[in-house]
Every structure is written in C-alpha cells, then in structure tokens.
Amino acid sequence: MKHAPIHCNxxxxxxxxxxxxxxxxxxxxxxxxSPPYNVGKDYEKCQSHEAWREMLCAVIxxxxxxxxxxxxxxxxxxxxxxxxxxxxxxxxxxxxxKHRSTITREQVLAAKEKFPDYNRNQLAAYxxxxxxxVDRRVNGNNIRGGKYHTxxxxxxxxxxxxxxxxxxxxxxxxxxIWKKDPAWQNSQWHSSSYRAVDExxxxxxxxxxxxxxxxxxxxxKDEWVEWGSRGVWEFRSxxxxxxxxxxxxxxxxxxxxRLFTAPNDIVLDPFMGSGTTAVAAIESGxxxxxxxxxxxxxxxxxxxxxxxxxxxxxxxxxxxxIWPEAQI
Numbered sequence: 001m002k003h004a005p006i007h008c009n010x011x012x013x014x015x016x017x018x019x020x021x022x023x024x025x026x027x028x029x030x031x032x033x034s035p036p037y038n039v040g041k042d043y044e045k046c047q048s049h050e051a052w053r054e055m056l057c058a059v060i061x062x063x064x065x066x067x068x069x070x071x072x073x074x075x076x077x078x079x080x081x082x083x084x085x086x087x088x089x090x091x092x093x094x095x096x097x098k099h100r101s102t103i104t105r106e107q108v109l110a111a112k113e114k115f116p117d118y119n120r121n122q123l124a125a126y127x128x129x130x131x132x133x134v135d136r137r138v139n140g141n142n143i144r145g146g147k148y149h150t151x152x153x154x155x156x157x158x159x160x161x162x163x164x165x166x167x168x169x170x171x172x173x174x175x176x177i178w179k180k181d182p183a184w185q186n187s188q189w190h191s192s193s194y195r196a197v198d199e200x201x202x203x204x205x206x207x208x209x210x211x212x213x214x215x216x217x218x219x220x221k222d223e224w225v226e227w228g229s230r231g232v233w234e235f236r237s238x239x240x241x242x243x244x245x246x247x248x249x250x251x252x253x254x255x256x257x258r259l260f261t262a263p264n265d266i267v268l269d270p271f272m273g274s275g276t277t278a279v280a281a282i283e284s285g286x287x288x289x290x291x292x293x294x295x296x297x298x299x300x301x302x303x304x305x306x307x308x309x310x311x312x313x314x315x316x317x318x319x320x321x322i323w324p325e326a327q328i
Contacts, residue, residue: 008266011278011290011305013298016270017055019291020062028066028289029265032256032277034076034248035059037157049083053160059270060164066268069210072260073170075161076178076252078201083155090151091193101129105137112138158202165206173207178252179234203233203252205260219258228259247274254280261286275301279308 006012006022038052047055063073111123124131162172182199219228227233233255238247253276257267263285269277272290278301281288292298 006289008287008289009278011272011275011292011298011301013293013295014291015055015293016291017058017062020059020066020270023066023268023289025065026068027266028063028268029068029071029261029286030074030257031063031067031072031268031270032074032076032253033269033271034273035271037078038080056161057164057167060161060170061168064168064170064208067170067208069208070212071208071210072173073165073206073208074256074260075204075206076201076248077157077161077204078198079157080155081195081198082152084150085153086150088151088153101133103127103129103133103137108134108137158204161204165204170206170208172204174205175231176203176205177201177232178203179232180237183237203256205256213262215262218262227255248276250276250280253277254284257281257284257286272301273297275304278305282309 006019006024012019035056036047036052038047038049060073067073107127108123111126112118115123115126118126120131120134124134127134158175165172178201180199180201182197216224216228233252235249235251238249253267253269257277257280261267261284264287266287266289267277267281268289270291272278272292274297275290278288278290282305290298290301292301
C-alpha cells in the first residue's frame with residue numbers, strides 16, 4: 001500500500017503505530033515522547049490495559065527502522081500508582097487519629113465477651129457509641145478505596161518499556177528522574193495510608209546501535225554541571241492543563257533535544273499532544289515531525305507553533321532551518 005509522504009515541520013492526525021510506517025528509514029535523530037499513562041484520562045478511557053500494552057509494543061517496535069544508527073528514543077512515563085487488581089486482598093487501614101469515637105476494638109471485644117448475647121445495637125448503647133462504630137471496630141471496614149471497589153496497587157511500567165525496546169533492538173542507554181511538583185490533589189491517599197505523594201517521573205533513554213557523536217558544546221559548561229550529567233532533573237510541572245489533560249513542561253523535551261541531537265536534526269514526537277516537543281525543537285534549531293490521534297490536539301499544536309514562531313527572536317531561525325519542505 002502506497003502512503004502519502006511525511007514532511008518535516010508538520011503534525012499529522014492518526015495513530016502513531018500506523019504513521020510510523022510512512023517515515024523514511026533512518027530519518028529520525030531523536031524520538032522523544034510521553035505516551036498515555038493508562039490512568040484513566042478522557043482520551044484513554046476506552047483503552048484496556050492490555051490494549052495499551054499492545055499499542056506501546058507496536059510503537060516501540062516500529063521505532064527501530066526510523067531512528068538513525070546511533071540515535072535515540074526517549075520515553076517520559078510514570079508508574080501506574082492505582083492499578084486495579086481483583087486478585088489483591090482488601091487493605092485494612094484503620095486510622096485511630098481520624099476516629100470520631102474513642103472506643104477501641106479491644107473495648108468492643110471485651111464488651112462482646114461480657115455480654116455474648118448482646119446484638120450490635122445493645123453493644124453500642126452499653127459502650128456509648130454508634131452501631132456503625134461497633135461494626136467498624138469488629139469487622140475492619142476501613143478499606144482503602146472503599147469496600148465495594150477493586151483494590152489497587154502500584155504497577156511498575158519501566159520494565160514493560162524496556163522489554164518492548166529490547167525486542168525491537170533498542171537498548172536502555174541511560175535514565176533520568178524528573179522531580180516535579182508534588183501532586184497533592186491527585187494523591188489523596190497520602191493522608192490515609194503510608195504511601196508517598198506522587199512527585200517524580202522517569203525519562204528512559206534508549207539507543208539504536210551505531211556511531212554516536214558526543215558533542216559537549218551543545219550545551220554550556222554550567223548546564224553540564226547543573227543537569228547535563230545529573231541523574232535527577234528538577235523543574236516545575238505545567239502550571240495549568242487547561243488545553244490538554246497531560247502536558248509536560250517544555251524544559252523536558254528541550255533538554256533531551258539539546259543533549260542528544262545536532263542543529264537541523266529531525267525530532268519526532270508520536271504523541272504530540274499540545275505541541276510542546278515541536279516548540280522545543282524550533283527553539284533549539286531542529287526540525288520536527290509530530291503525530292496525534294485526535295484532530296483537536298493536532299489543531300491545538302499547530303496554532304501553538306504558529307504563535308511561538310511569530311515571536312521576533314524566533315522568526316529568523318524559523319526561516320533558516322525550520323520550514324523547508326524537506327520530505328522524509
């Protein structure tokens with residue numbers, strides 16, 4: 001089947017696993033992306049966990065052909081912190097500090113032993129508490145997530161990405177931790193369990209075998225010290241996700257692009273979203289190609305790019321290296 005050509009500096013609507021077939025072999029210096037995290041966002045609600053894995057496997061497998069020898073694929077992703085597991089026992093999490101009644105489990109059991117014929121209402125009257133308190137102390141109904149919901153646990157994701165990459169012939173060259181703002185609002189469990197607040201994500205760096213040029217002049221000496229050679233990158237999250245549910249800060253793709261590519265190289269983002277990677281590529285003097293499955297985000301990204309390159313400090317750069325109709 002003959003496909004339409006893909007051009008630089010454009011965003012295309014479609015599924016990444018299909019559009020990757022239309023790219024030229026060994027045409028991409030760097031692919032940097034953040035896929036759906038499989039955590040129930042609006043744009044992924046109809047996708048099962050198994051379908052999500054199959055999509056990731058297909059996208060990663062098709063990267064091997066399009067990345068240049070010695071080039072890189074960088075994936076920003078986080079573990080799934082609330083993964084539903086029907087086989088997992090319910091977690092009992094009594095929290096005495098939040099009890100409205102001071103009556104303890106031991107007191108209820110002692111009363112039951114003293115009055116074995118008492119029902120729950122009679123025990124409550126004797127102890128001076130509610131019948132719900134008696135039930136909770138005896139039956140342990142303090143279940144995280146609710147007693148009628150499937151219990152959740154943490155599901156690691158890095159091993160899944162690495163396994164798919166290894167199968168494709170891509171090797172985990174390095175990894176970074178992105179320390180972001182603590183997501184207090186999305187981590188309500190921090191006040192009712194021992195679990196930590198969500199405040200970091202991973203940046204996995206995969207290499208395609210081939211000659212890789214190490215050019216430390218791509219960033220300044222201070223930048224090498226501050227973040228170029230550091231395993232933990234610390235910068236703020238996007239302050240507002242009004243236009244897209246899962247925007248990552250421009251600093252993330254910008255650092256990856258400046259470290260792992262040379263000027264005028266082609267950078268791919270197969271999950272372009274709001275266009276952050278494209279803007280980072282433009283500002284760094286690189287070309288870009290983007291994919292997104294939803295037309296509303298393709299339009300959003302195109303408008304954002306037009307707005308960014310209209311700035312005076314980027315106009316000359318865009319005319320020189322960003323907008324030639326170079327076909328892949």
